[in-house]
Amino acid sequence: MNTNLRRRVGQILCAAGLAHILSGCAHQSSDPLQVLRDADNDLPPGNLRDCAICPELRIIPAGRFTMGADADLVNELPWTRHIEGLRILWESPEKRIRFAKPFALGTFEVTRDQYAEFVKATDRKTNPNCVVWAGDWDRSANGKTWADPGIPQTADHPVVCVSKKDAEAYAAWLTEITGRAYALPTEAQWEYALRAGGTSTYPWGEDGLEVCTYGNVADATLSAAHPARASQSCDDSYLYTAPAGMHQPNPWGLYDMTGNVWEWVADCWTPNHDALPDDGGPVTTGFCDESPLRGGAYGTGPLFTRSSTRGGPDHHDVRQSWIGFRVAAEVE
Numbered sequence: 050m051n052t053n054l055r056r057r058v059g060q061i062l063c064a065a066g067l068a069h070i071l072s073g074c075a076h077q078s079s080d081p082l083q084v085l086r087d088a089d090n091d092l093p094p095g096n097l098r099d100c101a102i103c104p105e106l107r108i109i110p111a112g113r114f115t116m117g118a119d120a121d122l123v124n125e126l127p128w129t130r131h132i133e134g135l136r137i138l139w140e141s142p143e144k145r146i147r148f149a150k151p152f153a154l155g156t157f158e159v160t161r162d163q164y165a166e167f168v169k170a171t172d173r174k175t176n177p178n179c180v181v182w183a184g185d186w187d188r189s190a191n192g193k194t195w196a197d198p199g200i201p202q203t204a205d206h207p208v209v210c211v212s213k214k215d216a217e218a219y220a221a222w223l224t225e226i227t228g229r230a231y232a233l234p235t236e237a238q239w240e241y242a243l244r245a246g247g248t249s250t251y252p253w254g255e256d257g258l259e260v261c262t263y264g265n266v267a268d269a270t271l272s273a274a275h276p277a278r279a280s281q282s283c284d285d286s287y288l289y290t291a292p293a294g295m296h297q298p299n300p301w302g303l304y305d306m307t308g309n310v311w312e313w314v315a316d317c318w319t320p321n322h323d324a325l326p327d328d329g330g331p332v333t334t335g336f337c338d339e340s341p342l343r344g345g346a347y348g349t350g351p352l353f354t355r356s357s358t359r360g361g362p363d364h365h366d367v368r369q370s371w372i373g374f375r376v377a378a379e380v381e
Contacts, residue, residue: 093302096156097380099227102166106153107242107302108380114241115248117143117322118357139341140357144322146237148329154234154242155375157293157304158207158312159219164195165204167219170226179210179368182348183289198370200289207293207305207373213313213340213365216374223376233315234377236359237329239343244356245301252299252307252356261285263296264308266349279350289347289370308349310373311342311360318362339364346371 092098098105120141167173177192181199193199195210202209211219216233223231234242243252253259261268261283270288272280285296285308294304319335326332342360345353348371353360363372 095302097153099223099229102163103223103227104159104163104376105156106376106378107156108151108153109148109238109242109301111148111150112241112246113145113147114244114246115143116146116237116240116325116357117141118355119143136359139320139359140322142322144325144327146241146325146327146329148238148241151380152238153378153380154238154303155377156302158310158373158375159216160205160293161195161202161208162204164208164211164219167222171218171222173215173218175210175215175368179370181370183370193370195368200370202290203292205292206290207310209290209310209370209373210368211373212368213363213374215368216313219374220376223378230379231376232378233313233374235329235331236314236316236341236343237325238377239312239314240356241329242301242303243299243306243344245299245303247300247356250355257281257351257354258283260307260351260354263299264305264345264354265291265296265347266308266345266354267347267351271348278348281351287347291347306344307354308345309347310344310371311346311349312344313372313374314341314343316341336362342372 092105095108096105097108118137118140120138122137175194177194179191179193179195179198181191181193183200191199193210195208198210200209213233220231220233223229245252249255251257251260253263258281260266260281265285265287267278267280269280269282269284270286271278274288285291291309296305298304299306314331316332317335317337318339318341319332324332324334339362342363345358345360363369
């Protein structure tokens, strides 16, 4: 079997969740699945792409789910600091949400090359004020931007050092060039798609150590470089961001929903789920200059890879080396 065919077969098996056939399934190819699909225009059933430079989308079915976590987890999880445990209150109360119709969500996080097309087309300017985390904080006027974020990246990595306003402008540009309504996903859309019909503590089940199969988080590789950082004992092989699509997808075919970069969502920040609409729409009250984040990032520790975990709050103008985004869109 030639090398290219071997890679394609391996990617197909991984995408189908047949990891037992291949050892090291998540990393058996040096080519991210997102790049291979873009090159081949080879989309699985239920996926769509509106243009050659547009992100791939996955159609998410209508349905119901329970969002959030029980506040009792404050006393059940092994927090190293009580203040971290109080973050569980951000995820409560549990709330029943109903999506009356399908929507589409980015199969992958928006990549640097996709974002570069937007910047080129719109001449969008970016202030060089990105906060960088590469083991230590760099909050100085370091001149870093999405094009040079202070961590090693190539064009197929998720774009970082983008503010929520940048992400919203990218979605508005996609709407303009395609005629389809794009936006940031609501927090409810995001968690519904992450859970993919499941109710487990983690998107993949109850064993937190399986995280390295599905995402790029604080792991053995990061711990070796930065021993003070709370990390998983498993190894996803990436120190900072990984190319989009290098880990196994969730049951609905979405990649990097856990780890890699925290993702902006459409909602205003609130410290609990009291204001969540039951139709899956965004929260439009509360602290609307700030936003929640979802999904975790390359430096996210063990207790923050749960299905209900919320990050933030972060100001809409903030740019950081561990925050990116994916888009949502309307479907017929």
